[in-house]
Amino acid sequence: MKISARNVFDGTVGAVKLGAVNSEVDIALPGGQKIVATVTNDSVAELGLAAGKAVKAIVKASSVLVLADGADVKLSARNRLEGTVSAIVEGPVSSSVTIALPSGDSVFATITHEGSIALGLKVGLPAAAIFKAPSVIVGVSA
Numbered sequence: 001m002k003i004s005a006r007n008v009f010d011g012t013v014g015a016v017k018l019g020a021v022n023s024e025v026d027i028a029l030p031g032g033q034k035i036v037a038t039v040t041n042d043s044v045a046e047l048g049l050a051a052g053k054a055v056k057a058i059v060k061a062s063s064v065l066v067l068a069d070g071a072d073v074k075l076s077a078r079n080r081l082e083g084t085v086s087a088i089v090e091g092p093v094s095s096s097v098t099i100a101l102p103s104g105d106s107v108f109a110t111i112t113h114e115g116s117i118a119l120g121l122k123v124g125l126p127a128a129a130i131f132k133a134p135s136v137i138v139g140v141s142a
Contacts, residue, residue, distance in 0.1 A: 001139070006108040007059040009035060016049050025049055025138060027057050031103025036078040037136035047140045056139040063135040064109035066097050067128040068119045078133040081107055085125045090116065097121060099129050 011027040014034070023044045027035040035057045039049075049055070067073060067080075086100035095116035097109045107129035121127070 001056075003058065004060075005058045005137070006061040007057075007064065009057040009059075009105060011035065011055055011057055013049055013051055013053045013055055015051055016044055018044070023049075024133065025055075027055060027136075027138070029057075029101075029103060029105070031101060031105070033081055033101065033103065035081075035136060036133045037138050038133040039136075039138055043138070047138065049138065049140075053140065058137040058139055059107075059131055059135055061096070061108040061110040063131050064107060065130040066099070066109050066111055066115070066119060066121065067130050068121060068125055070128060075130060076132075077130045079129075079131045079136070081129045083107065083127065083129070085121055085123055085127050088116065088121055088123065095121075097127075099127050 009029055011029045014026040014028045017024040022038050023041055025037045083099040083101040087098040089096040093113055094110050095113050099107045
């Protein structure tokens with residue numbers, strides 16, 4: 001599978017919480033972190049999502065926010081992957097930020113150049129990748 005999204009995580013469904021229209025899908029990642037996705041009930045059925053199923057969690061870099069020095073910050077976004085800034089590519093408008101996770105995976109974020117400057121981002125700085133559950137696309141092998 002080739003896609004344009006930069007963040008593709010291999011995981012396992014931990015739980016599915018059915019709602020009236022949408023469901024919450026908990027995805028366990030290697031290393032103990034978790035991603036929560038909100039998908040339609042139709043997608044849950046079509047993809048056969050159930051505890052133990054191997055899945056891919058896909059998130060576009062433009063959907064990822066970067067949080068630095070935010071240990072006490074509470075947010076409504078369900079996904080918060082903690083790591084360390086491992087790379088920054090500064091552009092005049094946008095910056096690409098890579099956050100290395102303890103598992104060895106990386107999260108890629110595309111943020112504004114001004115945002116990168118305001119956060120004082122530097123390689124080695126602890127940071128969190130933040131994204132909302134509806135921003136996660138869940139895929140399964142055919």
